[in-house]
Amino acid sequence: MLxxxxxxxxxxxxxFERRFDEAERLRAEAAAAxxxxxxxxxxxxxxxxxxxxxxxxxxxxxxxxxxxxAEMAVKQAAHEAETWTxxxxx
Amino acid sequence: xxxxxxxLGVIVAALLVQQNALAGxxxxxxxxxxxxxxxxxxxxxxxFANGIYAIDSDARKQWLEIxxxxxxxxxxxxxxxxxxxxxxxGQMLADCFAAELPDIRGQFPRxxxxxxxxxxxxxxxxxxRIEHNxxxxxxxxxxxxxxxxxxxxxxxxTKVDIxxxxxxxxxxxxxxSGKRFYYSKxxxxxxxxxxxxxxxxxxxxxxxxLSASIGHTTHFPVYRSKLGGMISLQKRFAxxxxxxxxxxxxxxSTQYRxxxxxLSYMSNGLEWNGPGARK
Numbered sequence: 001m002l003x004x005x006x007x008x009x010x011x012x013x014x015x016f017e018r019r020f021d022e023a024e025r026l027r028a029e030a031a032a033a034x035x036x037x038x039x040x041x042x043x044x045x046x047x048x049x050x051x052x053x054x055x056x057x058x059x060x061x062x063x064x065x066x067x068x069x070a071e072m073a074v075k076q077a078a079h080e081a082e083t084w085t086x087x088x089x090x
Numbered sequence: 091x092x093x094x095x096x097x098l099g100v101i102v103a104a105l106l107v108q109q110n111a112l113a114g115x116x117x118x119x120x121x122x123x124x125x126x127x128x129x130x131x132x133x134x135x136x137x138f139a140n141g142i143y144a145i146d147s148d149a150r151k152q153w154l155e156i157x158x159x160x161x162x163x164x165x166x167x168x169x170x171x172x173x174x175x176x177x178x179x180g181q182m183l184a185d186c187f188a189a190e191l192p193d194i195r196g197q198f199p200r201x202x203x204x205x206x207x208x209x210x211x212x213x214x215x216x217x218x219r220i221e222h223n224x225x226x227x228x229x230x231x232x233x234x235x236x237x238x239x240x241x242x243x244x245x246x247x248t249k250v251d252i253x254x255x256x257x258x259x260x261x262x263x264x265x266x267s268g269k270r271f272y273y274s275k276x277x278x279x280x281x282x283x284x285x286x287x288x289x290x291x292x293x294x295x296x297x298x299x300l301s302a303s304i305g306h307t308t309h310f311p312v313y314r315s316k317l318g319g320m321i322s323l324q325k326r327f328a329x330x331x332x333x334x335x336x337x338x339x340x341x342x343s344t345q346y347r348x349x350x351x352x353l354s355y356m357s358n359g360l361e362w363n364g365p366g367a368r369k
Binding site for chain 2: 031034035036037038039040041069072076080084085087088089090
């Protein structure tokens with residue numbers, strides 16, 4: 001029973017790391033485009049802290065919020081690259 | 091035939107949009123001025139240098155009262171002392187600048203061909219210190235704010251005349267980069283600088299009214315009553331960026347220097363009137 005629980009925990013931890021890496025990759029992409037949002041790094045840090053105290057539910061929730069923010073920031077940058085000229089005073 | 095004409099029409103329309111977006115700096119400035127003069131026909135052009143106090147008459151009365159005993163006066167006095175204090179090698183900061191007072195403030199921001207970058211007043215001061223083997227000043231340090239406050243005070247009454255030499259590709263690219271930054275939405279709230287300070291200029295945001303962008307760069311550094319201290323123009327940029335919940339850039343980053351270049355050009359023809367006082 002204990003072994004099963006440990007295996008499940010290890011699986012969650014690996015899944016957390018995968019999601020964390022994905023969120024960080026998107027955050028870096030947003031930053032490179034000059035479009036990073038204010039809280040993304042803080043959410044990632046909080047997620048890591050939660051993971052380090054084995055609170056994986058909280059860690060997963062935080063990393064998902066960070067990933068969503070980073071993804072939206074990347075999309076925002078791509079959208080603005082196409083549309084900003086429409087706002088120029090003429 | 092009809093299909094070909096439609097395709098041609100789309101291409102021509104796209105080229106016209108592109109041409110408008112890439113209008114030269116002077117076309118941009120004239121359109122900018124015309125927009126704000128049309129939005130606020132009762133405000134004389136020169137008054138735009140006073141920011142929101144050109145638009146909000148009640149706030150203007152309070153501001154004029156504050157100007158009776160200017161809260162930035164101490165910064166100007168300290169800056170005066172720092173400016174006239176010899177560096178350890180006996181040279182003066184003034185020796186680094188091509189212009190003399192009162193025209194030093196007005197030389198910046200400018201595009202530097204050698205480095206391929208926009209040089210602001212703060213960067214020029216630090217370049218001078220480094221040239222004389224002195225450590226750089228932090229861009230939000232009291233010494234830097236005091237020096238820029240003094241140079242701004244000395245420049246009062248002179249006209250903003252920022253140059254974007256159209257035969258210098260780098261200058262035009264820096265200007266265009268600042269322009270793109272200004273008009274691009276960013277952050278969780280999805281706002282561009284222009285959303286607040288062009289489209290919504292004069293509108294209320296909770297208890298405050300939004301200023302017009304024309305004249306934004308003429309009066310910095312400013313004493314902000316709510317902070318109880320002086321801040322630089324780029325510190326204000328960072329505040330706005332944070333307000334729309336985007337990650338601010340470093341002070342004097344390429345992004346902010348290019349933005350300052352674009353916005354300063356938009357204020358050409360107004361008077362330098364720093365340092366200022368704001369809520």
